[in-house]
Amino acid sequence: MLKKRKKLGRGVAVIGAGMSKFGMFRDKDSKDLFAEAFNETIASVDKGVDPNEIEALYLGNFSNDFFVRQAHWGAMISDLIGLAPKPATRTEGACASSALAFREGVFAIASGFYDMVLVGGVEEMSKSSSTEVAEGLALATVPYEGKVGFTFPGVFGVIATAYFAKYGASHRDLMNITIKSHKNAPFNPKSQIPFTVLELMHAKIESLKKKGRPVPEWKNEIDFLSDPGANPSIAWPMHLYDCCPISDGASCMLLVAEDLAKNFTDKPLSVAGIGQGSGRGFHAAPSLTSFEATKNAAEEAYNMSGFKPEDIQFSEVHDCFSIAEIIHTEDLGFFKPGEGFKVAEEGLTALNGPMPINTSGGLKSKGHPVGATGTSQLFEVWKQLRNEAGERQVKKNNLRIGAAHNLGGTGGTCTFTILERK
């Protein structure tokens, strides 16, 4: 019965995108942050748009229920942006929540029911202590993990250990991922940590000097990251610099039916592929060094788009932990299994490399307000494909195909979304 090729009955285009600055904001709540992202989205529409034409909202949020004791964020944000009484739906798939919102917005337009839909996400985490954040995130693990005491760094520590054992990688390979992503961070004005690892090392040296404390002889980033005084262990073999920060933020995108896009911009992006998958957690996963949900997501997106991994010119890849980027770039077909750990050191995934990964700086330096991450990754693809990424712009001839991979939980929900400039 199943179709060989998954297609949408009606094309969908992105005509606007925006995101708040990511960071830890004591003085901003989820509504403030979403307003920032929304205002930027409306302003980004080249030929202008009347927000009253928006017909529905899809909003990703993981668990503001837990973090700030407020659920029902579809209705909350619908009120904020003046959408009510039109429909607003919250989607949740842990850290992939807003990639799901994007996908539902695409379906709602492709179905023929709506012409213009706002999609986005928000999360407000920094008002919780780091212990509370760990507890909150553990709600997204399957019960065989979280309820026996696994936190997220713990889970990814086990995954890293399994990967190291299978392929002979080491902690130094993780460091290269971090160094590569942080090199893009200073060029991203939305970044939570807009510094290279070298800059962070020099800042640490200055701070030690000021305090009159002894300064270790760090010659380069690897020296710095190898020093447990600077980069303490979190969950072996994961260290502090292998983990993304705790963040607040929001992001959104405006979608319209493709046949209407030219009314709003001469440079719309086409939704070429939308893939999603689910995974079963450790207790039943076929492998610890591969995510079945990512593989299903990639298969769906490549199938719909007709593209192959080698057609993707750059990609955001979910790097909640450095090991995650390595494994996902393999699962997405960008590199062969067991090869992903070598590519950062070789420069293949650098901004000027043949396959730039996480030009935004990645979750590690840009920040990871979990419900906002999915559409913030697509915001980066939007910026790059429109040649608006400033100093972090990918400089390739005929740049037209970019993608974003978003992971929820410990692999429970993954998405892969391909955008195309036609």
Add this chain to the structure above:
Amino acid sequence: MLKKRKKLGRGVAVIGAGMSKFGMFRDKDSKDLFAEAFNETIASVDKGVDPNEIEALYLGNFSNDFFVRQAHWGAMISDLIGLAPKPATRTEGACASSALAFREGVFAIASGFYDMVLVGGVEEMSKSSSTEVAEGLALATVPYEGKVGFTFPGVFGVIATAYFAKYGASHRDLMNITIKSHKNAPFNPKSQIPFTVLELMHAKIESLKKKGRPVPEWKNEIDFLSDPGANPSIAWPMHLYDCCPISDGASCMLLVAEDLAKNFTDKPLSVAGIGQGSGRGFHAAPSLTSFEATKNAAEEAYNMSGFKPEDIQFSEVHDCFSIAEIIHTEDLGFFKPGEGFKVAEEGLTALNGPMPINTSGGLKSKGHPVGATGTSQLFEVWKQLRNEAGERQVKKNNLRIGAAHNLGGTGGTCTFTILERK
């Protein structure tokens, strides 16, 4: 730019439905309950179905995050039913969460991307104390309500007061809603409270006699419900029998592209109308005696289907509190504003009346596991339109159009769904 008539590019049909028994189950968790609903759904497909053909899951859940400290239910249930690695998405719109799942399932098929999608919902509330449940549900109110101390009974008490003042209704009119809905309850094998109010009165008399306590002279249900000893005040003018119980449960439905439905059954139901709206809470609502979200949902569903209120032959209507049924039947156009409080006493909404409302017994007697309610209401429509509702079957000639209205929060999210037997 906007279309005058909202239509789906591809029709969608319901080919199976199931639900768990609703109640308070110390020995069953959300997975046990969903398994019940899922197994019944698969078994309900007339010509049989291979569950491996299901391509995606949409699952409504309000806040198991809060109730049982577990989020990410899309992935949880995907694992349970053997769907992984295919996609699973959780939708949340407070007590309308699974009606949103149904709607997204419809869009996913109508878009052309999938042919067969499972939709449903689950909630596990009874392991929380009633104080915790009140606190959990308050997460769904807008902050101007919940955070200043309003609970759900409090909000609906205010709404009832405003309605009484505007139209001259009284608590006796609320009692008539309760009496009417409970009359259908004994005929619903899934019901949490499968008794009429008269049966509950007799049970109370027996219990008082056994304890050697004085028995009041209750001549009928109205006497019984007017006695604060039997029906204590909860949030004036709302009494205990105006409020639905705390429940656990799950429900689901199997959707396919309409052109494929005949492979699975000769009696598919067509999705004729799917409407949804959002509301702004008390601080900005245009009225306390009408729900703007319900009105938007009704408008969308009538628009899509081409039906008018008088075409709907019976409906489930969200009666978390008795006053809610009254107001919503007006907002949906079944009765004129200010008339809805009179119709139960006149028998118009009884099982054998001209416009049966809540033939399932309604949330009041069937139970209200919030995330499962939306698709459980549609389960009732399914049963009725297939002439499988047993002793609660609506006996009308040519019964072919039924609907379900689902409310989330204090009006933040509402849906109205119309199913048709062709």
